[in-house]
Amino acid sequence: xxxxxxxxxxxxxxxxxxxxxxxxxxxxxxxxxxxxxxxxxxxxxxxxxxxxxxxxxxxxxxxxxxxxxxxxxxxxxxxxxxxxxxxxxxxxxxxxxxxxxxxxxxxxxxxxxxxxxxxxxxxxxxxxxxxxxxxxxxxxxxxxxxxxxxxxxxxxxxxxxxxxxxxxxxxxxxxxxxxxxxxxxxxxxxxxxxxxxxxxxxxxxxxxxxxxxxxxxxxxxxxxxxxxxxxxxxxxxxxxxxxxxxxxxxxxxxxxxxxxxxxxxxxxxxxxxxxxxxxxxxxxxxxxxxxxxxxxxxxxxxxxxxxxxxxxxxxxxxxxxxxxxxxxxxxxxxxxxx
Amino acid sequence: xxxxxxxxxxxxxxxxxxxxxxxxxxxxxxxxxxxxxxxxxxxxxxxxxxxxxxxxxxxxxxxxxxxxxxxxxxxxxxxxxxxxxxxxxxxxxxxxxxxxxxxxxxxxxxxxxxxxxxxxxxxxxxxxxxxxxxxxxxxxxxxxxxxxxxxxxxxxxxxxxxxxxxxxxxxxxxxxxxxxxxxxxxxxxxxxxxxxxxxxxxxxxxxxxxxxxxxxxxxxxxxxxxxxxxxxxxxxxxxxxxxxxxxxxxxxxxxxxxxxxxxxxxxxxxxxxxxxxxxxxxxxxxxxx
Numbered sequence: 184x185x186x187x188x189x190x191x192x193x194x195x196x197x198x199x200x201x202x203x204x205x206x207x208x209x210x211x212x213x214x215x216x217x218x219x220x221x222x223x224x225x226x227x228x229x230x231x232x233x234x235x236x237x238x239x240x241x242x243x244x245x246x247x248x249x250x251x252x253x254x255x256x257x258x259x260x261x262x263x264x265x266x267x268x269x270x271x272x273x274x275x276x277x278x279x280x281x282x283x284x285x286x287x288x289x290x291x292x293x294x295x296x297x298x299x300x301x302x303x304x305x306x307x308x309x310x311x312x313x314x315x316x317x318x319x320x321x322x323x324x325x326x327x328x329x330x331x332x333x334x335x336x337x338x339x340x341x342x343x344x345x346x347x348x349x350x351x352x353x354x355x356x357x358x359x360x361x362x363x364x365x366x367x368x369x370x371x372x373x374x375x376x377x378x379x380x381x382x383x384x385x386x387x388x389x390x391x392x393x394x395x396x397x398x399x400x401x402x403x404x405x406x407x408x409x410x411x412x413x414x415x416x417x418x419x420x421x422x423x424x425x426x427x428x429x430x431x432x433x434x435x436x437x438x439x440x441x442x443x444x445x446x447x448x449x450x451x452x453x454x455x456x457x458x459x460x461x462x463x464x465x466x467x468x469x470x471x472x473x474x475x476x477x478x479x480x481x482x483x484x485x486x487x488x489x490x491x492x493x494x495x496x497x498x499x500x501x502x503x504x505x506x507x508x509x510x511x512x513x514x515x516x517x518x519x520x521x
Numbered sequence: 522x523x524x525x526x527x528x529x530x531x532x533x534x535x536x537x538x539x540x541x542x543x544x545x546x547x548x549x550x551x552x553x554x555x556x557x558x559x560x561x562x563x564x565x566x567x568x569x570x571x572x573x574x575x576x577x578x579x580x581x582x583x584x585x586x587x588x589x590x591x592x593x594x595x596x597x598x599x600x601x602x603x604x605x606x607x608x609x610x611x612x613x614x615x616x617x618x619x620x621x622x623x624x625x626x627x628x629x630x631x632x633x634x635x636x637x638x639x640x641x642x643x644x645x646x647x648x649x650x651x652x653x654x655x656x657x658x659x660x661x662x663x664x665x666x667x668x669x670x671x672x673x674x675x676x677x678x679x680x681x682x683x684x685x686x687x688x689x690x691x692x693x694x695x696x697x698x699x700x701x702x703x704x705x706x707x708x709x710x711x712x713x714x715x716x717x718x719x720x721x722x723x724x725x726x727x728x729x730x731x732x733x734x735x736x737x738x739x740x741x742x743x744x745x746x747x748x749x750x751x752x753x754x755x756x757x758x759x760x761x762x763x764x765x766x767x768x769x770x771x772x773x774x775x776x777x778x779x780x781x782x783x784x785x786x787x788x789x790x791x792x793x794x795x796x797x798x799x800x801x802x803x804x805x806x807x808x809x810x
Contacts, residue, residue, distance in 0.1 A: 237618075243617075243618045243621075245621075289796075289800055290799075293799065293803050294803070295617070295618075296558060296617060296758070297754070297799055297803065299558075299618075299621065300558075300750055300754060300795075301795075301796060301799060304792040304795060304796060305792075307747060307788065307789075307792060308788075308789045308792050308793070311785070311786075311788055311789050312789065314785075315785045315786065450625075450629060450743065451629060453625075454625065454626065454629050457622060457625070457626075461622065490633070490636065490637055491633065491637065492633075493629050493630065493632065493633035494630050494633035494634055494637070496626075496629070496630075497626040497627060497628075497629050497630025497631075497633065498626075498630060500622060500623070500625075500626035501606055501623050501626045501627065501630075504610075504619060504622055504623050504626075505606070505609055505623075508619075
């Protein structure tokens with residue numbers, strides 16, 4: 184790459200950044216658009232992080248939303264216990280990374296299909312755990328318990344312990360931004376910062392020796408191990424990085440929407456993320472971001488046909504895998520080369 | 522007291538195990554021949570149940586005839602599934618994970634289709650026989666007896682099919698040695714379609730039998746599919762005998778877990794069991810490396 188094209192690239196990148204920074208002040212109906220943009224940045228970052236596992240390092244880990252929920256629940260419970268939310272989102276990320284490391288260290292020596300099944304199992308266990316809510320005597324739903332560290336005061340003044348909150352999840356989580364500030368604009372800038380930061384770190388990791396090792400493992404495990412790359416170590420590094428970012432994003436999600444429930448781990452959420460990755464292009468750096476943009480817009484367009492949404496996303500997934508296996512970005516790139 | 526509990530665990534464990542054996546045998550067969558994990562198995566399970574319900578309750582067919590018709594239709598659906606979303610990827614480097622994605626898409630899509638067509642109201646298929654057998658303090662209802670007897674009959678037929686008929690032998694040949702099967706002139710493509718058809722029939726049969734004891738709803742297939750995954754991993758991927766044995770183990774463990782820990786914890790218990798078994802013995806209880 185010569186110096187000229189690098190300058191052009193830099194200018195384009197700066198222009199895009201400026202446009203995104205200006206959006207809250209120029210668009211009409213900013214509250215609605217900003218919510219969409221926040222959700223887009225959140226899921227784009229999340230899809231990129233998951234694709235770092237699937238497409239870039241070739242580990243088919245199928246339970247990313249478990250770490251998302253772990254970060255979210257940890258941060259929500261801690262901040263309701265009185266800790267500053269700006270501190271708890273990082274703790275949420277660290278807890279998710281710890282669990283990711285644990286799951287990775289247990290499973291990553293196994294064959295690919297077992298990694299897929301075990302990570303999926305972990306997600307299902309966590310989902311059922313959160314729904315069943317073993318901390319309370321009421322079983323599922325909201326019960327009344329004896330001990331605990333999270334109490335929700337109702338308007339009447341009585342106090343109820345809710346644990347993980349059962350099916351309804353945890354609500355009234357403190358926001359990251361103080362009340363006197365317009366929270367949506369602030370939240371937009373926060374998630375934008377996280378998005379840029381996460382993508383930057385992932386990009387730098389991919390361009391570092393670690394990244395080359397990871398890509399060589401994806402391309403051929405046998406060759407990689409024969410030239411002395413420690414497969415297990417590098418896969419664990421991938422799990423650690425992705426686990427941390429997933430937990431961080433989950434914590435952000437909990438503090439932005441001010442509620443988190445086991446619904447975030449539903450299979451249809453997984454399908455939407457898979458759609459983003461496949462539509463954009465798996466294993467291509469900006470693929471999941473493009474896919475997230477497309478899916479967010481389509482999701483908003485088909486909002487009034489809520490019943491047919493899953494049907495539609497299933498069809499999209501199958502058709503894209505069948506016809507454009509490398510996604511929209513891969514398709515466009517391939518065209519340019521020819 | 523403890524004897525009564527054991528008897529009740531054993532009875533419900535055998536009933537559950539029969540359903541899981543039907544569910545997971547097809548998955549194991551597919552892993553043996555095609556080396557894929559079918560995430561659309563729950564959809565086949567659910568479609569089988571709904572189809573039989575339609576024939577029984579809307580067209581007023583006798584139980585046995587509607588059962589046979591829906592199994593036939595599901596065989597075709599299974600073969601269609603192979604030709605539409607699995608065959609284009611045969612031979613790809615990422616065959617396993619691509620098909621996991623497409624079949625997962627099909628699974629969630631068909632849950633949505635069932636929700637649109639049939640609605641979310643619960644439906645039930647009445648068993649053709651009534652009555653119950655009382656053993657100690659626990660009882661086997663007519664539905665349970667139907668499930669156990671049908672499963673036994675079905676596996677006898679399958680044993681005959683896989684050991685004596687040409688197509689069954691061809692399926693086993695492909696599972697044992699793909700290149701060898703190609704050399705002696707087996708049409709591998711067609712055998713793949715047959716395999717998925719047979720797996721679909723078994724899943725549908727499980728679905729029809731289950732709708733006698735549980736209620737039919739669009740998402741009914743997902744949890745049995747998860748449990749079937751546990752079963753095939755536990756029994757060793759591709760080992761047919763191991764699959765059947767571990768299906769009954771899983772059924773009994775689940776019955777014990779729901780009695781002693783609580784019904785809501787049965788699935789997490791099974792997943793934990795699977796995790797532990799995988800970490801100790803990655804090839805499964807009866808598998809081979």
